[in-house]
Amino acid sequence: MVRAVDISVGTVPAFSMAERDRRWDLARAFMEREGIDALLVFGEHEDAGPAPFAYDTWFTNGRAGTTVVFPRDGEPVSLLPMEMFTKDHLESARRGDVVWIPPENLRMPRDSRAIIAALGELGLEQATVGVVGLEPYPPWHPEGIVPHRLWDAVRTAFPAARFTPAGMALSRLIMPLGPEEIAVVRHSARIGDAMVRAMVGTAAAGVPESEVYAAGMAAGYARGTTPAAMHFWTGPAPLASGPPPWSYRPQAPRVLEHGDVVSAEVFSNAAGRHTQHQVTLTIGEPHEELRRAADVARAAYDAGLNALRPGRTFGEAVDDIRKPYADAGGWEFGPAVHTLNPMIAAGGFPNDASRRMAGAGAYPPEDDHRPTMAADMVLEPGMTFALEPNYAYGRHLAYLGGTVIVGDDDAIELNPYTARLLRAEGSPTRPA
Template identity: 40%
Template sequence: MKERDRRWALARKLMDDEGLDGLLVTGQANRGAPNVAPDVYLSNDRAGGWLVFPREGEPILLSWSGLHLICQAVESKRGMTPWIRPDHHWLGRDAAMVKKAFEANGLMSARVGIIGLEPAGPRQESFLSHSAWESVSAELPNVKFVHVWRRLARMMLVKSQEEIEVIRHCANAGEKMSEAFVAAARPGMTEAGVYAQAMAAAFIGGANSAALIIQSGPDNPAWGFPDWLVRPVRSRTLDRGDLVQSELFPTYGLMETQQQVCVSLGKMHPVHQKAAEVAREAYDVGLEKMRVGTTFGEVDDAMTDVVKRAGGWFVTPQIHSLNPISVLSGLSTFGMENFSDAGTYAPIPPKAARNKEIVLQAGMTFAMEPNCHFGDRRINIGGTVLVTQSGPVELNAIANHVVEV
């Protein structure tokens, strides 16, 4: 319960700082094991609930299904101490139940922070549909709602010792996934076969992974889920001379780590070799800069400058925060006019870094993912790094270099 008390104290500090009487925290529909879900962060229960959190008293969790109440009861009998008392765990996630919870806490004419209406990074699972928001607003006409997600997200960036141990376990699961990915990536294997082996390693290790990125080929600049997960086509078969690259997303206990695994089937093409050297240099420069007291922008600028000086381009950022993901995010889509088919699309401008002014603190976690394109040849490496008072700690190893097999 120590971690519950710490997180609830953060929520109440947010309320005090912003002059709020409570919070309404909305979770995303039916998701089994999210990596960043503000409702779960405060409830330690299934995702998809709406949490009414008063400054005084205990929060009320509104769950969308009775299944969640039954799971809580069963798990309590097995020794789990629920963060939300059973009599504060209500069935019904709609405007009428929100009003009932607000009435119970004297919030009908209050100033309340809301989480679920602001833009968020990828997989930050909190949103309220327009129709739901209209219904909530109609039921609570005298409540003054204030957007507070960005402030809470920044507070969440610094992890407790308990959270750090969870992240270490998650990073170890990512290392097992990386091992499985490298072992499976061979000529004659399909992308789907490699994918399956890596995903299985996460589950065997007791972690979760909703998906992973895999792209392959001798000159494939693409990044993102493979076409066979998007439309009904066959999975590509790997061949000698391919680069097989992946981004892994293991999660454990609400925490996420990432690993950018890059496997060369045979000796790398000279252009790939050059890109690999640039990516590794960017990684080393970023690691050297990653110190308590340094701004995020200083780290990102140092990494992107390496790629720019080499004449490379890149789609994804060289670095971004984890837990929550991409609250801090580096420059991306830089130099995309250099990709061979760029002329067939509208101009693609660079996407500016986000929150460059934030100062690094011990307990923050980052995905180091230096990537460099030359023409249509791409290299992406890197794993998860923890900021400590004595310097950065690399939580992964396999993904930090290109693996030749």
């Protein structure tokens, strides 16, 4: 029998004007230290999916996909892509929602002419402007997100201004979350667990994989959030990570069979604060090699709980997390840990799939080793991480873990439920 899932929303934490002031004060102090007169912050389209470039929402508490001009002295201006944003802002204000940017500080559109006008309006023709969006944001934006034509027009209009990349420095500034943000992350983590439990309660032999996917997403929607499309593969030994192929190619979803594995990465997103949940779900007894791989991944997970403590560097934590792999005799599929809120750093790993996967030699060569990003970053309380160790023997891949917060002394584990192999609990479909 499929287990019933409670879909009550419960108490939803919110961001107050005090949280707005905390963030804006941080930004102004940052600009003062860096000798910056203003920040120009580009935001990505609101339907960008996992790991979005959404720094604009940190300043606005509004819809993603805007451009923000934040002067060190004065009020920020938010440039909107279309009229629907103003209509949503008006309706939110009418309903009594907490909106951070008043209507007199909204502009349209957000093309180069609007940016030029906003910079001129704020008297920044000869200013030093920190730009968020010029620097690489892997993997989706290896050269930044700012369009060349737009940027060329802005620079041409202000030849006396100095534009300097500020995204990475701002990222590290905002990674330690405040108390209100941590409450939202905890809420997001609870929703993510509910999504996974719904998948476990649906999966069974004879059930289309799309029904398992739908059960997880529905559990997220029912709890008042809009989760990003999950990474989701099934099969006897799936060795891939990405959206299900029927989401981008016209083909039927697989029907689950006894002995299958559901390998998924579940993305919960509550009010722009993200959590991740790694799922390795078996239909029946797991293969012995999968059990072995899960034991190694679990050892790495436990090492991560001990390693993600304040005062250490991210690189030191990554090294500790990967120690259980050293003599295990299998192979590492991908990074075991990366930052969340925002996603600016990921653990390094040896990318030797071409030697491990049959047929991989026909594909473009991969780097032999991916180094740890931002290895020098010092861990601080309030930082959030996806702790997702993975290990494989042959084709049998175990991917475990969830979201962890760096506490005042030790790591705070939010999702122990997904830090282990899971077993399907749905009702098998019987032939007529």
